[in-house]
Amino acid sequence: MNMLPRLPRLAIAAGALAVAQAALAQPQPTDRVYTADQNTNTVSVFDPSSNRLLGQIVLGNGRPDVLSPLYRGEINVHGLGFSPDHKTLIAISNGSNSVTFIDTATNKVKGKTYVGRSPHEGFFSADGKEVWVVVRGEDYISVIDPATFKETRRIPTAVGPGMVQFMPDGKLAFAVSSFTPEVDVIDVKTHTVIKRISVVSPFSPFLQFTPDYREMWMTHKDVGKVTRIDTHTLQVTGVIDTGFITNHLAFARTNGKTYAYVTVGGENVVKVYTTDKDAALVATIPTGALPHGIWTSDDNSRVYVGLENGDGVDVVDPAVNKVIAHMPGGQAPQALVYLSHVAQPGSAENLSPRVNHDAVNVPLAARDGTKARGFVVARQLGVVDGLEVSVFKLKPATQYGVFLGGEAVGTLRTDAQGNANGTMIGPVRSFAGTEAGRAAPAARQVLILEDGTAPSAEAAVLHS
Secondary structure: OOOOOHHHHHHHHHHHHHHHHHHHEEEEOOOOOEEEEOOOOEEEEEEEOOOOOEEEEOOOOOOOHHHHOOOOOOOOOOEEEEOOOEEEEEEEOOOOEEEEEEOOOOOEEEEEEEOOEEEEEEEEOOOOOEEEEOOOOEEEEEEEEEEOOEEEEEEEOOOOOEEEEEOOOEEEEEEEOOOOOOEEEOOOOEEEEEEEEHHHHHHHHEEOOOEOOOEEEEOOOOOOEEEEOOOOOOOOOEEOOOOOOOEEEEEEEOOEEEEEEEEHHHHEEEEEEEEEOOEEEEEEEEEOOOEEEEEOOOOOOEEEEEEEEEEEEEEEEEOOOOOEEEOHHHHEEEEEEOOOOOOOOOOOOOOOOOOOOOOEEEEEEOOOOOOEEEEEEEEOOEEEEEEEEEEEOOOOOOEEEEEOOOEEEEEEEEEEEEOOEEEEEEHHHHHOOOOHHOOOOOOOOEEEEEEOOOOOOOOOOOOO
């Protein structure tokens, strides 16, 4: 009889505890989100507890200043990695072949290492004693001592290593490739490749382990797929068709289950899959323009998505699979990472204010209903402006003209697959201004026409 009055109190206490735990399971003011911003050559630093940009670590100048023969800053800040203790962030610049070591507590650069041609990504070993940087423009991994910032050895790999990460016991590392359809499994102690695993395509920019480390998942950007590999048997266990321009992936555990979150840049979505034996698509989350990097908060309460053409970060709540916030950041963010307990709350020490404006994105559609497609990104670049134009599934090895408001602004030549990308720089401020984010009048219409064709909307193979 005496127990009955206590039940409501116990229920209230349990409910209060659940609320308190839920409040703790949120990004903290000491946590940080970082993006590597390829066009502005910055690292953007965000406070995930307030969903705001604290500032940027400036590693170089934005485009087109990098073309000067006297330029000395970093070029194409692209990859990110971090130490196990979260005290050091590394930023890899594939244009200047550098690895920059950054103190996460102060945002100060504390060292720099120059490696071989076009490094892509890098990561600390599980014990924190080595940094491995994949040199994608060549055929090896550069091993760096993070205490001296000196390269100590090179590990031969397949041509074009794209990324490397380590198993937590420190025994094996997995390296995917951007030019060779294989995964190299490396013995960390001997620094040698012990197995080569064949995969479905040669272009993989990213890999990530499941939270239990039983599987390694890797993306194939060229064919829009994800491959799953068993980390014990070292065998491929499945391939998922994910979509056009599959970039990076992350895992989040919610409602007692682990899900995979895959950025699909060509569709402007994040696709969510189960991690069961047969992966199933359970949600498609619309995002800003060209989602690229992605990382989960340490408490699994948020998933952060870098927008390569949106110049910022979308914040996803995995409990409801929706974007709940947006944080403006640097131009063309590539890699993204989340680090917990690294800095004082609200600290903007050694950070610069945002150096860039928002981008304007314009999709290009085919008039004849073919699979041809494309997009244009307009950005202010100081005294001039840039139009980044990407087209897909046009005629192979064919030259096309790019027209803005009826005026020729540049040309593109497609590759063997009918794809092309180019940047046109000039005074197009009327297009790149903020008002261009709304419906564009004829004066700002973008047309893609086969070379020699008179400019008209009716003759365009792609149009805005």
